[in-house]
Amino acid sequence: MAELTEAFRSALGLIVGLDPDLLEIVSLSLRVSLVALVPSMLLGIPLGATVAIARFPGRGFAVVLLNLGMALPPVVIGLLVYLLLSRSGPLGDLSLLFTPGALVVGQTVLVTPLVAALSRQVFEDHWTEYEETLRSLGARGARAVATLIFEARHSLLTVLLAGFGRAITEVGVAIIVGGNINHLTRIMTTAIALETSRGDLPLALGLGVILLALSLGVNVLALAAQQAVRRAEA
Amino acid sequence: MRAVAALILALPFIACSPSAEAPETLIMASTTSTRDSGLLDDLLPRFEAETGIAVRVVAVGTGRAIDLARRGDADVLFVHHRPSELEFVAEGFGLERLPVMYNDFVLVGPREDPAGVRELGDVAAALANVAANEVPFFSRGDDSGTHKAELRLWAAASVEPSAGASGWYRETGAGMGATLNTANQTPGYALTDRGTWIAFRNRSGLDLLVEGDPLLRNEYGVVVVNPERHPHVKAAAGKRLADWLTSDAGRAAIAAYRVGGEALFFPIER
Amino acid sequence: MPRPEASPEILPLRVEGLSLTLGGKPILRDVSFELEAGPCSVILGPNGCGKSMLLRVCHGLLAPTELLAPTEGRVRWCGPGAGEAERGQAMVLQRPVLLRRRVAANLEYPLRLRGLAPNERRDRVAVVLERASLEALAERPARALSVGEQQRVAVARAWAVEPEVLWLDEPASALDPGATRALEETIRRIRASGTKVVMTTHDLGQARRLADEVLFLHRGRVLEKTAAETFFEEPQSEEGRAFLKGELLT
Numbered sequence: 001m002a003e004l005t006e007a008f009r010s011a012l013g014l015i016v017g018l019d020p021d022l023l024e025i026v027s028l029s030l031r032v033s034l035v036a037l038v039p040s041m042l043l044g045i046p047l048g049a050t051v052a053i054a055r056f057p058g059r060g061f062a063v064v065l066l067n068l069g070m071a072l073p074p075v076v077i078g079l080l081v082y083l084l085l086s087r088s089g090p091l092g093d094l095s096l097l098f099t100p101g102a103l104v105v106g107q108t109v110l111v112t113p114l115v116a117a118l119s120r121q122v123f124e125d126h127w128t129e130y131e132e133t134l135r136s137l138g139a140r141g142a143r144a145v146a147t148l149i150f151e152a153r154h155s156l157l158t159v160l161l162a163g164f165g166r167a168i169t170e171v172g173v174a175i176i177v178g179g180n181i182n183h184l185t186r187i188m189t190t191a192i193a194l195e196t197s198r199g200d201l202p203l204a205l206g207l208g209v210i211l212l213a214l215s216l217g218v219n220v221l222a223l224a225a226q227q228a229v230r231r232a233e234a
Numbered sequence: 235m236r237a238v239a240a241l242i243l244a245l246p247f248i249a250c251s252p253s254a255e256a257p258e259t260l261i262m263a264s265t266t267s268t269r270d271s272g273l274l275d276d277l278l279p280r281f282e283a284e285t286g287i288a289v290r291v292v293a294v295g296t297g298r299a300i301d302l303a304r305r306g307d308a309d310v311l312f313v314h315h316r317p318s319e320l321e322f323v324a325e326g327f328g329l330e331r332l333p334v335m336y337n338d339f340v341l342v343g344p345r346e347d348p349a350g351v352r353e354l355g356d357v358a359a360a361l362a363n364v365a366a367n368e369v370p371f372f373s374r375g376d377d378s379g380t381h382k383a384e385l386r387l388w389a390a391a392s393v394e395p396s397a398g399a400s401g402w403y404r405e406t407g408a409g410m411g412a413t414l415n416t417a418n419q420t421p422g423y424a425l426t427d428r429g430t431w432i433a434f435r436n437r438s439g440l441d442l443l444v445e446g447d448p449l450l451r452n453e454y455g456v457v458v459v460n461p462e463r464h465p466h467v468k469a470a471a472g473k474r475l476a477d478w479l480t481s482d483a484g485r486a487a488i489a490a491y492r493v494g495g496e497a498l499f500f501p502i503e504r
Numbered sequence: 505m506p507r508p509e510a511s512p513e514i515l516p517l518r519v520e521g522l523s524l525t526l527g528g529k530p531i532l533r534d535v536s537f538e539l540e541a542g543p544c545s546v547i548l549g550p551n552g553c554g555k556s557m558l559l560r561v562c563h564g565l566l567a568p569t570e571l572l573a574p575t576e577g578r579v580r581w582c583g584p585g586a587g588e589a590e591r592g593q594a595m596v597l598q599r600p601v602l603l604r605r606r607v608a609a610n611l612e613y614p615l616r617l618r619g620l621a622p623n624e625r626r627d628r629v630a631v632v633l634e635r636a637s638l639e640a641l642a643e644r645p646a647r648a649l650s651v652g653e654q655q656r657v658a659v660a661r662a663w664a665v666e667p668e669v670l671w672l673d674e675p676a677s678a679l680d681p682g683a684t685r686a687l688e689e690t691i692r693r694i695r696a697s698g699t700k701v702v703m704t705t706h707d708l709g710q711a712r713r714l715a716d717e718v719l720f721l722h723r724g725r726v727l728e729k730t731a732a733e734t735f736f737e738e739p740q741s742e743e744g745r746a747f748l749k750g751e752l753l754t
Contacts, residue, residue, distance in 0.1 A: 087306030197411030199436030
């Protein structure tokens with residue numbers, strides 16, 4: 001218990017003191033995860049929508065594959081992305097390994113399947129409701145998908161939050177492809193892993209408290225935005 | 235569609251470029267002991283101030299660090315397992331191995347010392363006692379320099395430990411700090427480098443029990459990755475780092491580094 | 505309103521030997537009829553007789569299991585594979601789904617799908633809003649409207665494309681008398697604008713008020729297709745008489 005108390009005290013100390021290293025780590029964590037969300041949503045949502053709406057042979061298999069992607073261990077993804085970005089790998093010439101860009105790529109690969117799988121469920125539910133209407137109005141193909149994405153925007157915000165949560169809290173990918181380099185690729189989770197390995201458990205836990213507070217803040221903001229939009233529309 | 239794809243590819247570059255890119259940067263693959271002890275945080279800023287070269291440290295186990303360098307993902311290797319380093323150079327992946335510094339390994343364990351190894355002074359005899367009493371021993375089990383050294387010491391003690399779920403010999407498969415965290419909870423014995431031990435904050439029930447045996451010497455060497463194998467490697471800057479680490483200035487800095495008043499590393503005389 | 509540009513004519517629409525089986529259950533059996541431009545056609549029949557399915561097949565939402573090839577050149581099919589003919593028609597489902605946007609944007613949506621220029625769309629929406637007496641609701645979020653208002657928006661959305669044929673499936677089934685009256689007024693205006701209205705209803709009173717001709721459907725077959733007056737005064741079939749007396753439930 002004494003350790004927990006100390007953890008909160010050290011978290012508070014870091015926050016109140018506006019520790020510059022902490023600010024750097026927090027800002028990098030937020031930046032990387034928010035940026036990674038953009039390609040994740042741009043790729044994952046149309047993918048989820050397509051699998052939800054299109055009827056093609058092997059669709060059941062595609063659904064299973066999407067759901068499996070959600071359960072891929074981050075370490076495995078980290079290793080795959082590492083092998084891709086490694087100098088000896090196919091994308092080695094990009095010089096992305098051990099840079100923030102590598103973190104973005106890694107988190108994108110991690111989050112895209114989650115976004116695709118969750119949005120597939122959202123779109124299947126919406127499609128049941130909208131299918132006949134959209135077909136009757138003459139919307140088909142990409143047009144129908146675009147309309148459905150717009151109609152499902154409220155549910156997709158939840159998908160966005162889930163994706164953000166997975167990105168900002170994962171450590172396996174970040175350690176392997178980012179290298180946890182001080183002032184360059186050290187983010188909240190890798191910093192926590194580092195302090196744990198240094199045996200500074202209160203500091204590690206303090207960083208954990210901050211990470212939790214951060215996630216909470218983002219969720220509250222997003223939900224407030226959702227409420228505001230709903231109110232404006234109703 | 236093509237514009238979207240281009241945007242996605244470009245995002246990692248535009249959105250997350252480091253705030254102030256140093257004119258030249260090196261990637262150094264090193265071990266957790268050099269980082270966790272705080273040595274690199276002390277040395278590298280001095281090197282950067284002198285040369286303008288920023289060094290980015292990826293701290294992993296020695297085995298993994300060598301693998302990183304072998305793939306061309308690092309410019310410089312700074313690890314502590316001489317045979318592996320020499321092999322790396324012999325295979326043509328590295329230019330030359332320079333000895334930099336040494337510290338020593340120490341055997342730590344429960345304060346109550348159930349295996350009775352305290353102040354034996356002889357690490358082989360101590361390990362034999364641990365095995366004979368079947369007191370838990372925590373091995374890194376991760377192909378790190380410390381793990382390799384530990385295996386060498388078991389051989390010296392003529393014990394062949396085999397890891398098993400219920401057995402006394404347990405592999406954590408984790409870094410030094412994580413292994414020490416495990417050892418102080420169980421409690422059990424563990425081999426650690428002195429630097430990590432001194433800087434380690436969560437000792438609680440653990441004590442340093444065996445030290446000073448010549449077998450426990452832990453030597454660090456630096457190797458620049460061979461640009462003939464990986465043309466993108468910044469060999470010139472890497473060479474400056476290796477030279478600086480072994481220069482008078484570098485050796486003085488290593489010798490001057492203290493944690494809690496204790497010296498952690500000792501430069502090797504040329 | 506002028507007819508939509510270069511849209512191939514659907515009418516007269518002759519359906520011959522149409523059968524539909526869903527999940528092994530026969531829904532429509534060997535249905536044949538012809539619809540001409542002009543009169544408002546009301547499809548009557550007890551619950552489960554296949555009215556809604558017939559409209560869906562005619563509109564192209566469902567593919568018929570069987571359909572005899574039309575023999576005469578004037579006969580056109582507007583179901584799947586009819587190509588441009590689909591554009592000349594619109595349908596309002598029994599439970600319409602409005603889009604999560606303003607009423608005006610709902611009316612504009614099918615116009616955009618048909619490639620109308622922005623200023624054309626704006627003009628057309630304004631005209632339809634006025635004709636359907638929906639101006640007051642134009643800026644309201646469609647999903648927040650009452651059921652009756654939503655139904656009128658759905659009808660207006662279908663009308664906005666100025667279809668040659670408009671299929672209405674039980675348009676007033678969930679409405680109170682006031683909303684029903686407003687809706688029927690809109691339907692009359694649509695008919696007056698030259699659009700052929702084909703609707704189903706289970707409400708005999710509504711059928712009497714709106715129908716010019718009646719198609720009486722029973723157990724998947726068309727038993728009668730006569731002028732409305734004839735059907736209501738002296739139905740030709742046994743089942744038709746029973747239906748009018750309220751004795752035919754399925």
